[in-house]
Amino acid sequence: MPRTVVRIKRPCRICRRWFTPNPRLKDRQKTCGDALCKREWHRKKCSAWNKENTDYYRTNYLQKKLDEATESKKTSKTHPVKSRLNTGLPHGFVQEVIGIQHLVIIEYFGQLLFGRFQEVLRGKVIVNTEQISVLPHLAFSRSDRL
Structure with missing residues (x-):
C-alpha cells in the first residue's frame, strides 16, 4: 500500500x-x-x-595574525606588520623594541577596545543643548587686537 x-x-x-x-x-x-x-x-x-559565536572569529583572527607575523619574521625583518589601526606610530621601530607578536596582540586589544568604545557611543543619544552659530565677540577676543 x-x-x-x-x-x-x-x-x-x-x-x-x-x-x-x-x-x-x-x-x-x-x-x-x-x-x-x-x-x-x-x-x-x-x-x-x-x-x-563571536569568540570563534576572534580567536581565529588573532591566531592568523600571529602566524603571519611569525612567518614574516622568518623571511625578512624589514617589513613591519600591517595594521588596521591608523595610530601614526612608527611600526618598524615599535616592532623592533617589543617584538612582532607583542605588537600584534597589543594592536588586537586596541581594536577590541575601539570597537567597544564605538558600541557605547552608538547607544548614547547626543543632544545639542545650545546652538552657537557665531562666537561672542567679547568673550573670545584675540590678544593681538587691542
Whole structure:
C-alpha cells in the first residue's frame, strides 16, 4: 500500500506567503522557493550564528595574525606588520623594541577596545543643548587686537 502524505501549507518565514513545502525537505523547509526569501533567511541565520559565536572569529583572527607575523619574521625583518589601526606610530621601530607578536596582540586589544568604545557611543543619544552659530565677540577676543 502506498503511503499517503499529507502536505500541510505553512507561511514563509520571510514574506509570510503560504507555500507547500517540498516533500523531500519535510519540516526543514522554512521559506518558500523564492530566491530572495532563501537569501534573506540565510542572512538572518548567519547573523544570529555570528552573534552567538563571536569568540570563534576572534580567536581565529588573532591566531592568523600571529602566524603571519611569525612567518614574516622568518623571511625578512624589514617589513613591519600591517595594521588596521591608523595610530601614526612608527611600526618598524615599535616592532623592533617589543617584538612582532607583542605588537600584534597589543594592536588586537586596541581594536577590541575601539570597537567597544564605538558600541557605547552608538547607544548614547547626543543632544545639542545650545546652538552657537557665531562666537561672542567679547568673550573670545584675540590678544593681538587691542
